[in-house]
Amino acid sequence: MDHSESRPAGRPRDADADDRIIDAALAEYAAHGRAGYSLNGVARRAGVGKSSIYLRWRDKETLLVDAVHARADAPSVDTGSLEGDLLGVYSWLLQHFLTEAGWVAVRVAVDGATDDATSWAAPQRVGAGHAAMLATVWQRAADRGEIPGPDDARVRVATRMMYGDLLLRAMVDREHLGSLDEAGRAEEARFVVSMLIRLLTD
The missing domain is CATH 1.10.357.10 (Tetracycline Repressor, domain 2)
Structure with a gap:
């Protein structure tokens, strides 16, 4: 580091x-x-x-x-398709939020939402790497013609939906997620990503 x-x-x-x-x-x-x-x-x-x-x-x-x-060794995800890239990003984040560093990232996000944390920059700084990774995914998808553009309203909604799902599950569903094997986590990722793809392409 x-x-x-x-x-x-x-x-x-x-x-x-x-x-x-x-x-x-x-x-x-x-x-x-x-x-x-x-x-x-x-x-x-x-x-x-x-x-x-x-x-x-x-x-x-x-x-x-x-x-x-x-302690967040984010992968470089480039599968050649939006669905494949989102599967890679979501799967990694799902696993990451189960680690101590990932749990700290969740706690930082929650703490950053309190009134007395308005001058605290940690949430934005912690999330900057994730945001950059996802921005690259959106830009590649736009370049391939899979989405209208990285700033499209549906892209913004899909981003919020994905992170909202991940953060909520990291807080309230940790025991279940921790019990899943790799195949189980992959199935969870496929379900969520399929919903996001429908939002983005319908």
Whole structure:
């Protein structure tokens, strides 16, 4: 994970400490949410001094965003069709939201909806990678003539529907989703994507 923008030049690289801090940040946020997430807690979990964190990250929000991205190895999906691409994206997100990093991304989104979080940029920053991945899918589909364009109203609705379904299921249906094998998750993805394709092409 490259967080060089947050780290002063010249600091010797310690990948083991970086990983411990990243994992500790995810564990702290998963356990306590925004209200209880602190660098003191992260430092205790990681077994480092808080000054070691500040040498790498400028603040706790930057650390959190970097931590989520570091543990979200998003695929490059290009199957040659809109349906195939959406299946790949949805299947990956379904699995991702069952991981600790994915659960933190869900909690960040929920915390970002509260009135006292209006100045908090983490939800937008955490979701930026997902948004870019899906924007690429829409643009390729438009280039192939499968949809009118990436800014079409139906595309915007389909995006909200897909993420709404994923976030809701990650919050209320985790036990069931976690019990599914790969074939079961694929079947779940096919059903949702078939609905999205109907919306986009009817």
